[in-house]
Amino acid sequence: MQDFSQARNQVLQQIQHACDLAHRTDVAKLLAVSKTHDADTVRAMYDVGQRSFGENYLQEACHKIDELKDLEIQWHFIGHVQRNKTKLIAAHFSWVHGVDRLIIAQRLSEQRGHELPPLNICIQVNIDAQDSKDGCAPEDVIAMVEKIQQLPHIQLRGLMVIPAPNHTQAFFDAQALFKKVALAYPTLQSWDTLSMGMSGDLLPAIQAGSTLVRIGTALFGARDYSQDR
Template identity: 65%
Template sequence: MNSLQLARAHVLQQIQEACQQIHRDESTVTLLAVSKTHPSEALREMYAAEQRAFGENYLQEALDKMQALQDLSIEWHFIGHVQRNKTKHLAEKFAWVHGVDRLIIAERLSSQRESHPEPLNICVQVNIDAQESKDGCQPAEVAELVQQISRLPHLNLRGLMVIPAPNNPQAFIDAKQLFEDVRVQHAHPELWDTLSMGMSADMNDAIAAGSTMVRVGTALFGARDYLD
């Protein structure tokens, strides 16, 4: 195994052990490899290690990687802040968008996904612990936003995404409770299956609280080499 394969194996073991502690099937947690700022070659190596889902924060960087890696069957997730002027590319190029926090964004994604054969999977981003520096709607806004987005065509509203402050495991518990509370109001509850939360430093707490998708970058690829 090379270093990236070993890193992925270690992260998968960590997920397995976290699930075992709470008597949970490890297959209920998806590993999303956060590959922002890492070169296409690193993604290709991780793909060779059987990783298929990759998360990107920066649109142009992601589009460049899509071009370079078009021979691979990658499931692309956009996990950055969604700006109005970027929705067309997101709707056309990605399988998932995690950062939807306003109805207007969902409406644009819906209309711009129309020609695509598959619906776009989306998550509502929630500012679960009221951080001033974080994007996301307020918890009290989620139920109404879910009802509104559920009516839009060409989208599959799959769940919630949160980025709590460090060392705040209660935020994961709160997110799980909100996730369950909203499920009963979802127009398509069978699709409401994704709680995207937990990163390299806090995935154990997130999994214990009920995360179904952990977004891991540093533990897989090492420290980020930020682009100028």
């Protein structure tokens, strides 16, 4: 059986080391990406101290969320958000990292239950113009922020990027864009999250200012994609 405590501690040490190398006084947060891993595995990781988990297969995630509703988990939806999925996402998650169109933010706002706290949103940006990646263009971010911040039941938190492999400069471009928004909207106090970096590029992401890293393989091991989701 995998030692989740050891795996998590090793990742936390890597995060701390990266922050130290970058002379940062803050420490990037750890989001455990639990997609394709079952509820028992999530519970085991929760038992060793992890509280934030990321999913991007919606039906699978909803089953896990219902099964683990006795736990105080902060659930993040990190996949591309399609229009026909906004209702379930708005009802089940605390965070959404894949908003790249205004219509998606509007639907999430409309469908967020009034009894729930505001839904935390990160705008997904195609920071290095990859044909295979979702995300809005960097030059469209300011206009999106202007409109999304006015929506009820939404709390705009920051940006999410997935650069091409080994494209370290893209992390610094994302940081510059993040700061540009902060300067343009100094009253947007919730603007505090730069979601970037995964198991293979944690170090350069943190050196470029990531405040939240999305880690799956280094925590849980290889994923099983054998079943359709």
